[in-house]
Amino acid sequence: MDDGRWNHEPWKISGSGKSEWRLIAVPEAPSGSSGTYPKFQLYLDATKWATVTVQDGSTVYVKEMIIRAPSNAIDVCLCCATTGSPFISTLELRPLNLSMYATDFEDDFYLKVAARINFGAPSTEAVRYPDDPYDRIWDSDLEKRQNYLVGVASGTERINTTKNINVNTREYPPVKVMQTAVVGTKGMLTYRLDLEDFPANARAYAYFAEIEELGVNETRKFKMQEPYMPDYSNAVVNIAENANGSYTLYEPSYMNVTLEFVLSFSFVKTRDSTRGPLLNAIEISKYVQVASNTNAQDVNVLHALLSMSAESFQANEGDPCLPTHWEWVNCSYTTPPRITRMGYNFHLVTTWLKPLKSSAIPSCVFEVEIMLSGKNVQGEIPSEIKNMDALTELWLDGNSLNGSIPDMSSLINLKIVYVQNNSLMGEIPPELLAGNVTFNYKGNPGLTQKQKHKIHYKLIVSISVGVLAILSLLLIGSLLLLCNIQKKHSYHRSDDKGDSFRISTKPSSAYSVARGGHLMDEGVAIYIPLPEIEEATENFSRNIGKGSFGPVYYGKMKDGKEVAVKIMADPTSHGTKQFVTELPKGFHVLVQARSLIRKGDVNSIIDPSLAGTVKIESLWRVAEVAIQCVEKHGSSRPRMQEIILAIQDAIKIQKGSEKISTESSRAQSGRKTLLASFLDVESPDLSNGCLNPSAR
Numbered sequence: 147m148d149d150g151r152w153n154h155e156p157w158k159i160s161g162s163g164k165s166e167w168r169l170i171a172v173p174e175a176p177s178g179s180s181g182t183y184p185k186f187q188l189y190l191d192a193t194k195w196a197t198v199t200v201q202d203g204s205t206v207y208v209k210e211m212i213i214r215a216p217s218n219a220i221d222v223c224l225c226c227a228t229t230g231s232p233f234i235s236t237l238e239l240r241p242l243n244l245s246m247y248a249t250d251f252e253d254d255f256y257l258k259v260a261a262r263i264n265f266g267a268p269s270t271e272a273v274r275y276p277d278d279p280y281d282r283i284w285d286s287d288l289e290k291r292q293n294y295l296v297g298v299a300s301g302t303e304r305i306n307t308t309k310n311i312n313v314n315t316r317e318y319p320p321v322k323v324m325q326t327a328v329v330g331t332k333g334m335l336t337y338r339l340d341l342e343d344f345p346a347n348a349r350a351y352a353y354f355a356e357i358e359e360l361g362v363n364e365t366r367k368f369k370m371q372e373p374y375m376p377d378y379s380n381a382v383v384n385i386a387e388n389a390n391g392s393y394t395l396y397e398p399s400y401m402n403v404t405l406e407f408v409l410s411f412s413f414v415k416t417r418d419s420t421r422g423p424l425l426n427a428i429e430i431s432k433y434v435q436v437a438s439n440t441n442a443q444d445v446n447v448l449h450a451l452l453s454m455s456a457e458s459f460q461a462n463e464g465d466p467c468l469p470t471h472w473e474w475v476n477c478s479y480t481t482p483p484r485i486t487r488m489g490y491n492f493h494l495v496t497t498w499l500k501p502l503k504s505s506a507i508p509s510c511v512f513e514v515e516i517m518l519s520g521k522n523v524q525g526e527i528p529s530e531i532k533n534m535d536a537l538t539e540l541w542l543d544g545n546s547l548n549g550s551i552p553d554m555s556s557l558i559n560l561k562i563v564y565v566q567n568n569s570l571m572g573e574i575p576p577e578l579l580a581g582n583v584t585f586n587y588k589g590n591p592g593l594t595q596k597q598k599h600k601i602h603y604k605l606i607v608s609i610s611v612g613v614l615a616i617l618s619l620l621l622i623g624s625l626l627l628l629c630n631i632q633k634k635h636s637y638h639r640s641d642d643k644g645d646s647f648r649i650s651t652k653p654s655s656a657y658s659v660a661r662g663g664h665l666m667d668e669g670v671a672i673y674i675p676l677p678e679i680e681e682a683t684e685n686f687s688r689n690i691g692k693g694s695f696g697p698v699y700y701g702k703m704k705d706g707k708e709v710a711v712k713i714m715a716d717p718t719s720h721g722t723k724q725f726v727t728e729l730p731k732g733f734h735v736l737v738q739a740r741s742l743i744r745k746g747d748v749n750s751i752i753d754p755s756l757a758g759t760v761k762i763e764s765l766w767r768v769a770e771v772a773i774q775c776v777e778k779h780g781s782s783r784p785r786m787q788e789i790i791l792a793i794q795d796a797i798k799i800q801k802g803s804e805k806i807s808t809e810s811s812r813a814q815s816g817r818k819t820l821l822a823s824f825l826d827v828e829s830p831d832l833s834n835g836c837l838n839p840s841a842r
Contacts, residue, residue: 184230266326301332368423438482450528
């Protein structure tokens with residue numbers, strides 16, 4: 147591990163509940179030709195614990211963290227060395243009571259121990275097990291190191307007792323620690339020390355026990371002067387009173403305070419106190435936010451694939467993305483991290499999208515690729531892969547896979563699936579055959595397409611049935627509206643002969659549906675073999691709606707023409723009859739209307755009840771826009787605004803107004819009129835109230 151990368155397996159430690167983790171590093175001689183000591187980082191799972199900076203070969207480096215275990219196992223990682231090689235001498239795990247060091251934030255924050263000091267200690271030796279049943283390390287205040295407990299106030303004296311101290315309160319400091327203390331005989335206690343990785347938010351504890359015999363009229367009262375915090379500095383400490391007696395622990399805690407790198411703290415006696423302040427011990431811990439591990443669903447897929455091809459990849463443990471990603475894995479920088487690739491020789495694709503209107507922060511969409519072609523992957527494709535929602539490409543070709551292909555219908559971003567030349571078997575999931583995914587499964591004799599269901603009823607292709615329905619409603623609605631207007635204004639026109647014209651009441655002849663010709667020929671409905679229907683609709687994979695008789699599917703014929711295929715849900719003879727009747731009727735409306743218009747007989751397409759009440763100009767205006775609605779090409783069909791304007795023009799004509807809307811006229815100027823588009827004749831001569839088209 148001399149390249150600074152995390153290429154060492156982490157230690158996976160089992161444990162639960164609350165515990166104190168401790169790394170002890172005893173350095174040896176400097177490594178490498180440069181003669182420098184190591185500097186590296188320490189992680190608990192994805193959470194940075196500490197930076198270990200070895201400065202000399204005589205110091206024992208200890209890093210401690212109090213955690214409430216997030217799971218039954220935690221990875222301890224040494225990584226990211228900038229000099230030398232990471233090393234460890236001892237890793238200790240000590241269980242604690244759940245009530246100890248309890249905070250409101252312990253599910254989201256660890257407590258990194260910055261200082262745990264025994265004041266008034268008899269020697270430089272630290273106190274730990276068996277004196278402390280939890281094996282915490284209580285450093286002596288006599289220990290000499292740089293910027294450690296300097297600036298001691300004059301008059302500071304050390305006291306001790308052999309009497310037992312009642313310590314049965316929350317954090318249970320050891321009795322041996324509470325039997326010693328320092329006292330400010332001149333009314334003040336002051337200290338200064340450096341706190342590693344500060345400034346930061348911290349949890350601090352002060353431990354007091356009155357271990358001197360006070361006279362009847364003697365009191366010990368004091369306040370915390372530094373650092374000044376109103377909620378705590380104004381409180382008066384009276385140890386015997388607060389603890390309900392002498393030789394009993396009193397431990398005020400400072401829940402969430404901001405402390406500087408250089409911490410100066412002091413206690414000052416109050417004016418009415420006869421004795422100076424006293425201090426037995428302190429603890430200071432930094433809040434360390436728990437970092438998110440890599441997305442669990444991604445990790446499950448990775449481990450499943452790794453178990454199938456372990457010999458093809460470097461063995462790794464721990465989080466695949468943090469603190470640094472595995473060699474054959476790439477990860478995102480999101481929280482939590484996402485695996486964006488697995489395998490060798492492939493690229494990472496990251497797309498930044500514009501922020502949503504509701505957020506000023508851009509969202510990041512990752513296209514995940516799994517490329518394990520020819521990597522001796524064995525076993526079944528893991529079902530967990532369906533949870534990898536960002537997966538776009540899956541390359542598993544040229545391996546030894548068996549079993550079936552799992553459901554992938556939830557992978558909406560999937561574009562490529564290559565599983566050729568394996569030993570897969572069973573039915574292919576239909577979503578892979580729908581045409582939205584590039585799918586290659588050659589070389590798997592056991593794979594079969596889903597058996598096609600025998601359809602024992604006829605399928606009739608319906609071309610633009612929805613448009614025909616709209617056309618019919620448009621014609622009928624518009625003409626009824628014109629009739630209503632005509633009735634309202636009939637008394638104005640009873641003697642107006644100039645507006646009268648003759649309307650033919652000759653019934654239109656019946657029209658038989660042709661059984662031949664091109665599918666898209668005007669007014670043609672034909673029978674098409676079922677295999678061609680299935681091919682055009684890709685086995686009915688794209689549902690575009692539902693009619694009164696059943697679902698409607700999108701299809702594309704061999705000649706490129708788009709069709710809508712309606713399947714009758716009710717296979718009974720009665721349902722079949724109704725279904726077949728509905729479709730020819732829809733074709734009949736359009737075919738008959740066009741036939742009559744070609745003959746110039748627009749009067750025969752209106753309801754007989756309107757005969758003699760509608761102006762021919764008004765009728766042609768409505769008919770013109772209605773027929774344009776069923777043009778084959780969208781560019782030739784009018785917009786809804788143009789349809790509305792045409793109807794309004796027809797109404798104005800019916801009322802006798804000669805002014806046509808400018809918008810309607812402009813829209814018509816850019817599109818062939820009805821007669822030019824459908825009859826290929828010049829505009830009709832309506833000067834005498836009759837329709838007399840002249841050939842071009």
